[in-house]
Amino acid sequence: MANPKDSHGCIHRFNAVLKAMTQHRNSLSDRNIAALPFVASRQEIVRDADLSGFFLLVGARSKTFMIQGDLRVAGKRQTIRIKVGEVGKITAREARAKAKALLGSIADGIDPRPKAKPGASVPSNSNDPTLREAWGRYRDGHMKRKNRSEGTIENYRDHVERLMSDWLDEPLSRFGEDPALVVVRHEKITKEHGSYIANGCMRTLRAIYNHARKAARALPADNPVSAVDWNAESRRDTALGLSDLPGWFAELAALDNAMRREFHLFLLFSGHRPDAIKKARIEHLDFKNRVLHIPKPKGGETKAFDIPLSRPMIRCLVRAIRIGRTFYPDQASEWLFPADSKSGHLAEHKEKRSDLSKWGNELRQTFRTIAQAAGVPELDVHLLMNHSIPGVNAGYITRNALLRDHLRSQQESISRKILEAARADRKGKSSPRGTWPLVGGRDFLSKILDLTGRRP
Structure with a gap:
């Protein structure tokens, strides 16, 4: 049995919709039509009191005779709306006679709209597109x-x-x-x-x-759509906290695919969207200036930006390059995260939750959470994540002027906070630095030269 409250709510919303609709019935004669005023704010539909499907569309400068009917072909219904003529160019009697003929054809299952010649496309109704x-x-x-x-x-x-x-x-x-x-x-x-x-x-x-x-x-x-009662939405709280990172790193280290390990780790370090990082190319990596260029992020080329790279982020990319050259030599010459896929780069980043509890945009949320814990100001977090900068005065800030020193320093602080949390055991004590990706390795910069031929 239906819930009376639910039924009452549906009836209330439906009545509100009907109330908002500007249409009524009248006998469409030349005299009555002449007495109808033009409307300034919205079009008004005046349906004929005698012929169903025949109506007048009243706008700010014109009045138009129209018909609408349901054409059924092979069990499928298609609503057809056709202009009959403009008031002043055709009388109400002539329009009603034409409307009867059109509606009769539709009722017989015949589409009365003009057919295109062989090889020509059917012109769409620009005033009422499907x-x-x-x-x-x-x-x-x-x-x-x-x-x-x-x-x-x-x-x-x-x-x-x-x-x-x-x-x-x-x-x-x-x-x-x-x-x-x-x-x-x-x-x-x-x-x-x-x-x-x-x-x-x-x-x-x-x-x-x-x-x-x-x-x-x-x-x-x-x-x-203005008639819709929107569903309540709340920001999804799926970020990892600092105390969750040791467990997540243990899950990450257990993944079989080394390239995917580095990809997830770089997402956490950078706080950027998976699709943008998947498509990162070798040519976009600038070790000299320690940035990764993202030429076409969400929002298009006008939103292009550079990600400042911390030392842990560079280590991550160096490992990815080495893995790529070992397992995907053909694709590795082009992509930072190559794969044996149609595109040549990593195409699917989702993992089983039993294998890796958080991935994708959840790591982006984690980055922002940890940035706050590291004491990075909100404005700098927006710049690092390539968010729109809030406030009028912020529009005068030049991101590139801050990139080389200030933002990179903030990126280092966030990466350091992540690794400190990852090293801690459940009691908050620091664990030895000896396993991936916690091992520092003072010679990692020299390895970049061997891999790329360019010194950072």
């Missing part, structure tokens, strides 16, 4: 032009082409006019996939709709 068309334009005209990362584009694609696949050929106007559909879909995704994915999917739809409406001004002005 979700598929709007997604394609947003992806190619906005995301790729703004140099969004492949991971970000793939995330949006998953939302549209998997979670909203049955909507791909629906016109966006259907959701603008009936936002209750979006509310129901958000609740469905929440139940089946979780609250975070449901919210993310709705953000994707909101962005696509807003982008489409820049060109398709006939779409309802109110974004249908």
